[in-house]
Amino acid sequence: xxxxxxxxAALGALPGVPEAVDSVRKAVDRVYGHRxxxxxxxxxxxxxxxxGARGSASLSGADWALEEVRRRTDFSIDAESRTVGAALRLTxxxxxxxxxxxxxxxxxxxxxxxxxAGGAGVSDELVGRPRLAGEPVDEPLVELPLPGADEVAGRLxxxxxxxxxxxxxxxLVTAAVVHGELMALRPFGSHNxxxxxxxxxxxxxxxxxxxxxxxxxxxxxxxxxxxxxxxxLDGYVSGTPEGMxxxxxxxxxxVELGARESTAVCEALQRGxx
Numbered sequence: 001x002x003x004x005x006x007x008x009a010a011l012g013a014l015p016g017v018p019e020a021v022d023s024v025r026k027a028v029d030r031v032y033g034h035r036x037x038x039x040x041x042x043x044x045x046x047x048x049x050x051x052g053a054r055g056s057a058s059l060s061g062a063d064w065a066l067e068e069v070r071r072r073t074d075f076s077i078d079a080e081s082r083t084v085g086a087a088l089r090l091t092x093x094x095x096x097x098x099x100x101x102x103x104x105x106x107x108x109x110x111x112x113x114x115x116x117a118g119g120a121g122v123s124d125e126l127v128g129r130p131r132l133a134g135e136p137v138d139e140p141l142v143e144l145p146l147p148g149a150d151e152v153a154g155r156l157x158x159x160x161x162x163x164x165x166x167x168x169x170x171x172l173v174t175a176a177v178v179h180g181e182l183m184a185l186r187p188f189g190s191h192n193x194x195x196x197x198x199x200x201x202x203x204x205x206x207x208x209x210x211x212x213x214x215x216x217x218x219x220x221x222x223x224x225x226x227x228x229x230x231x232x233l234d235g236y237v238s239g240t241p242e243g244m245x246x247x248x249x250x251x252x253x254x255v256e257l258g259a260r261e262s263t264a265v266c267e268a269l270q271r272g273x274x
Contacts, residue, residue, distance in 0.1 A: 176247055
């Protein structure tokens with residue numbers, strides 16, 4: 001990745017991307033303009049966090065019903081419950097890391113992995129740091145080519161420099177690139193999908209697009225399904241303009257679906273049904 005002259009800005013002009021950016025903005029504005037948001041935004045944020053965690057976990061192999069996530073208190077029983085627990089912990093942690101993200105994104109990513117892997121049976125020496133040469137990666141449901149450790153280190157540094165430098169690229173584009181790059185690299189020995197989707201959430205919040213975190217892209221990613229997710233990721237990894245545009249618009253659709261979910265929650269609260 002080059003760090004010259006806001007390289008992400010060009011992605012915002014790819015075919016279909018400006019329309020996706022505009023559509024996302026309108027969807028987000030609809031949620032924030034809802035009358036329930038003016039009085040009960042904390043409830044919407046909390047519900048969005050729960051539903052986002054469920055959606056993210058579903059893409060990492062734990063496709064639980066929302067009510068099961070809501071009622072469960074023990075997330076240490078088996079691999080699926082540990083995945084759901086990790087997703088819930090990450091969603092809670094994201095809001096604590098916003099002030100650090102623009103200054104030290106690599107520190108935030110290390111913290112996210114520590115939170116995700118804690119109590120999941122991952123060796124302490126593998127937690128909270130990028131993998132080294134020869135170390136395996138356990139990432140269910142994603143079978144993209146795995147870059148070597150040196151490439152991972154270089155591309156992570158490039159991504160960090162882009163985030164710290166800031167730029168004029170739309171929030172959707174930046175969030176999609178952060179998400180896609182982390183999935184392409186899978187820098188940690190485990191929990192990369194959960195970390196990547198949480199990082200996307202952090203970008204959307206910290207950019208000001210979704211400051212109250214009520215438009216969980218993870219809901220949309222889960223709703224669109226694993227096949228569409230993997231196909232869109234293939235586009236990102238290809239590096240072609242068409243592939244990149246496909247991934248960014250896929251992420252845009254996910255944010256829109258997250259916004260739609262929270263709009264439905266607002267409507268339910270307004271009716272007194274939730």
